[in-house]
Amino acid sequence: MKYCDLHCHTTASDGSDTPAELVKLARDAGLAAIAVTDHDTLEGVKEAIAVGKELGIEVIPGVELSVQFHVGNMHMLGYLIDLDCKELQKVLARVQKARADRNPVILKRLQGLGLPVTMAELEAVAHGGQIGRPHIARLLTEKGYVKSVSQAFELYLKKGAPAYAPKSILTPEQAIGAIHRCGGVAVLAHPFSLGLSRPDDLDGVIADLVHKGLDGIECYYSEHSKEFTDTCLAIAKKYGLIVTGGSDYHGKAKPYIKLGRGKGGLRVPYSCVEAIKGRAGKVLT
């Protein structure tokens, strides 16, 4: 059996490994393929593809976009995107600006709470990658204001917490449309994060996304129970969607998640890569 991991972050966003380091880890883990899916950027993809060629690891170009949703968090993965496609680059530039506008707001709120953090310190933590709340959480931990990244989210940064600031994000239609127009395949990431406890609610949300052009569901995921995975697989089958999977590897930023294995029980069959390739040939724009 060949295995893959189709959800990985690098230093281009909030992961702790460079794209080159990620590909080496994939080789060491015995994976046949990985997808680089950084938040709102394609910046890490080219380096990963180049190192993948050297090491014999297939690297699928990808991206993870945050999209508007009224309950929990909805993220859309885009796979096999044409890296030179202007349309997605324009969308990413817009989303990146929204991030850049949001970070000073969060810092100001932290300052108001008696936790001073500067933009220069934050940029040093992010090493030039897209800055997200995990970087702020790391900085708060390094400065001794909190005990851990999860405590930083819990006390200050999660939705509804006192230093939280929303970022202006895309609608699901905009995200799916941009992915399709750049030749990519749109997959709903980690459905558990939608925060829908009833399978019927999940089915309804996915049915709506299918109308908007959704291609697949990330059924195999580090935080999904066997039961939840089965629910996702059944919904994918019902709507003719492809099935993908990934660990959401972030390196040291989420030390309890291992590449290709998640919390230990995850295995993503290589057939998921074949499904993405098959679907890419059929995407309608």
Ligand code: AMP
């Ligand atoms: P942002 O992109 O700035 O909105 O931050 C979202 C990212 O923060 C997610 O993709 C996760 O990587 C991370 N994250 C969200 N909630 C938590 C949490 N409770 N603990 C650790 N990391 C989190």
Ligand code: FE
């Ligand atoms: Fe992340």
Ligand code: FE
């Ligand atoms: Fe995500």
Ligand code: ZN
């Ligand atoms: Zn992710």
